[in-house]
Amino acid sequence: MQRNLLFLFLFTFQFNANAQQEFNFCGFEKYVQQNFHSVNEANETILNYPQKVSSHKHGLTDTVKIIPVVVHVIHNGGIENISDEQIESQLRVLNEDFRKIAETNGDGSGVDTKIEFCLSKKNPEGKCTNGIVRIQSLLTNHDSYERPMLSQLSSWDPDRYVNIYVVKTIDGGSVLGYASFPGGPIDQDGLVVVYNAFGDTLNVNAPYNLGRTATHEISHWFGLYHTFNNGCAADTCNDGDYVCDTPPVATANFGCPSNANSCSNDFPNVNDQVENYMDYTNDACKNIFTAGQRDRMQSTLNAIRFEIWQDSNLAATGCDSDEVVSNCAAVADFITLQPQVCVGNSVLFYNKSLNNCTSFLWSFTGANPSSSTILNPTVTYNTLGSFDVKLIATNAFGTDSVTFINYITVVNPSAGIALPYHEGFESSLFPPAGITIENSDNGITWERDTIAVHPEGIASAKINNLINTNYGQTDAMILPNLNLSSFNGTPYLTFKWAYAKSDALYTDQLLVLISTDCGVNFTQIFSKSGSSLATGPTQITPYIPDSNTIWKSANVSLANYESSSNAIIKLVNVTDGGNNLYVDDIGIGITTGVNETANENTFTIFPNPATDFINLTLVNKFQSALEISLLDVLGKNVREISLGKANSQISIPIADLSDGIYFIRIFDGEHFNTYKFIKN
Ligand SMILES: [Ca+2]
Ligand SMILES: [Ca+2]
Ligand SMILES: [Ca+2]
Ligand SMILES: [Ca+2]
Ligand SMILES: [Zn+2]
Known part of the structure; x- marks a missing residue:
């Protein structure tokens, strides 16, 4: 379930900081960065x-290896829902290129890789299939960080099939x-190709209209790098693309340049191999795998x-x-x-029946409506329990039915804990009681800091972003429900954070998300990255705040959610390999509102920490009656002091x-200001 939460959250939000529009x-370079x-x-x-050194001696590449493929078309009912013929044309192009079939574009001056592709004829359960899965989903326009969601929608065992996804953008x-x-x-196993670069029948996306995007991408799946990997690397076998017989290339070539020679450190100094499938040149330009590339793919x-x-x-897949x-x-x-929802919420079902079905009959126990005949129905669950879902699908050649027992669980979570809530990470226990850490890569995540x-x-x-190379990974601290x-009034979420960048280019991000429907949908209520997240100077050494005044404060109104009895709030770090991010002093419902700027420097409290008295200097520019409360960490009122309109200083005894x-909370009739101090 945690995984689903993460996926849904990724689905809902865009990480604009990482969006790359040129x-x-x-997108392989990004994959390499992140993995x-x-x-x-x-x-x-x-x-x-x-095999790398002895493939011919051992004859390992003599027999043809056949690779079963499944194509998942993720579409939204438009032109990106490409025809079976277009998919079959892509399989033909892959085989022309990998087998160097005579009189095709693949018949260049390269080698036959002895690798062949088969659009699978049996699904993982052994049932007859055309090897094509079609799913209608908004993920047809996806960002590459959402890649795991494509697998979640549809994926066949990646040890037995190459999963190829066709999408719109x-x-x-x-x-x-x-x-x-x-x-x-x-x-993330497999490849993703846009619909208008897939196969060679659509012919609307020149010069990428001949199906060689898939040839290029599937070669990464076999372990090939770009020919320009690591630029003009001096060691042509153990650097660059790790293939000895491809000449070094400085950066990607585009178009089909006739005399490109971007590296002169090769001996003899030959031109860039712009015809290689692993450059970025036009489809019509590319027609070479070298013997070294063949050996490398065979090694994989x-x-x-x-x-x-x-x-x-091959027998199990019909190939x-x-x-x-x-x-x-x-x-x-x-x-x-x-698969799990709060009572009263709706569930969207994605149909992924095989073999061009023409009609459907869904049955939903415990839901409204209880049946449907549309492709992807949405139904509402108003009753607690676990419920079966059944689908009957029909095409010209037969009818099939599948029932998932107890597939949907409808829960009614008891009300969350009452406000106020406070967490300062003072207990040596981490994560503190009630907080859950979401760390999907099992790598670097939130920890307790006392330095x-x-x-x-x-x-x-x-969280230590400085040593985190799993770029784009999210790590969440989920507060208790x-x-x-x-809370009487509008609760605010308050917390303090400290951060420094390690480089102008690194954009770690801090997000706060809230869900009031059991984690089905999350809304972003706070987002900072780069300079707006930074509180300290950019530095390549680990950032350690050396003063409590360097921290920044967040005050986030929860007005839109104040009627929820079961809110899930999470603080999410999206790493970009930048620097340390710290969060402290999280409070919810400690105050009904803070107007930092209007009242800044209006009130001062000292000393802090305090032992016998805490003093307040009040520059009461609004000349309004002030109500002052002294609260403990649980928000319980332990002193109530009322005061006139004059500017003054008061001392509150705290020895007992x-x-x-x-916390000292000051209400001037309009705004609440809250200050914290330590009694010791
Ligand atoms: Ca090379
Ligand atoms: Ca050269
Ligand atoms: Ca603390
Ligand atoms: Ca992590
Ligand atoms: Zn590539």
């Missing part, structure tokens, strides 16, 4: 596989395709992607024969991304209070 052909460690490990494995239209590398995260198939081409898998499969009967299948100078107490929560309606954190 045309980039291939730095797994890419390097796989590269080592491939380089160390003995990637990253706002700036990318034609992207792919995973061997050994990477399973939920022998060392890492071993299962997919075995005879047993063991050339027999043309047609007339497959309907195979009913569906999924939802919201910095904190605005409250001796500790805070910190809160009953915002328990136990040691700890307290």
Whole structure:
């Protein structure tokens, strides 16, 4: 369920800081950045596989390896819902290029890689299929960070099939395709290509209209880098693209330049191989895999992607024969991304029945409506419990039915904890009681810090972005479910943070999100990154705040959510490998509103920490009656002081209070100002 929450949150929000709008052909570089460690490990494995030096001696590349493929068309009912013929044309182009078929564009001066592709004829359950899954979803226009959601919608075992996704746009239209590398995260395995660069029948996207985007992308899946990887690397075998017989290239070539020679450190100094499938040149320009690239891909198939081409898998996927499969009967299948909901909420079901079904009949136990005949129905659950969902799908060749037992769980969470809520990370326990950490990569995440100078107490929560190379990863601190309606008035979320950039280009981000529907939908209520997040100077060393005044304060109105008895609030770090981010002194409903700017410097409290008396200097520019309250950390009133309109200074005796954190809240008839002090 945690994973679903994260996916849904990613689905709802755009990380504009990372949006890249210039045309980039291939999004593989971003994948490498975000999967730095797994890419390097796989590269080592491939380089160390003995075939690299002895493939011919051992005859390892003599037999053709057949690779089963499944194509998932993620569309929204428009032109991007491409025809079966267009998909089949892409399979033909892949085979022309990888097998160097005579008299096709693939018949350049390169080699036959002895790799062949088969649009699978059996699904993972062994049922007859045309190898094409169609799903109507808004993810047809997706950003590459949402990639795991494509797998969540539809994915066949990546050890047995290459998952190819066809979509309408990637990253706002700036990318034609992207792919995973061997050994990477399973939920990103495969390749994604935009519909108008897929196959060679659509012919609307010249010069990328001949199907070579998929040839290029699937080569990354086999472990090839770009020919321009690492630029003009001096060692042509152990650097650059790690392929000895491809000449070094400084940066990507576009178009089809005739005499490009961007690196002169190669010996002999030859031109860039702009015809190589692993450059960015036009489709019509590309027609070469080198022997070194063939050996490298074969090494990947022998060392890492071993299962997919075995005879047993070819039999299981129907790729063991050339027999043309047609007339497959309907195979009913569906999924939802919201398997658990709050009572009263709606669930969207995605139909992913196979083999061009023409009619559907859904049955929803416990939901309204209880049946539907549309492709992707949305139904509402008003009753607690677990409920079955059934789908009957029909095509010209048969009818199929599938029932998922207890698929949807409808919960009625008891009311969250009453306000006020406060967390200062002072307990040595981390995460503190009630807080959940969401750390989907099991890597660097929120931790307790006692080294910095904190605005409250001796500790805070910190996340170390400086050493985090898993760019784009989110780490959330989820506060306990809160009953915002328990508060008299509008509650505010307040917290303090400290951060420094490590470089102008790094854009770590702090987001605050709130859900009032059991985590199905989250709304962003706070977002800062880059300079607006920074509180200290840019530095390449770990940022450690050395003063409590360097921290900034956030005051976020929860007015739109104040009637919720069950709000989920989470603070999310989106890492970009920048620097340490600290959060401390989180409060909700400690005050009904803070107007920092209007009243700044109007009130001062001292000393802090205090032992016997806490003093307030009141420059009461509004000349209004002031109400002053002294609250403990739980928001309980422990002193009530009323005062006249004059400017004055008062002392409040506190010797009898136990040691700890307290708040002084001043109400001037319009605004609440809250100050914190420590009694010791
Ligand atoms: Ca090379
Ligand atoms: Ca050269
Ligand atoms: Ca603290
Ligand atoms: Ca993490
Ligand atoms: Zn690429």
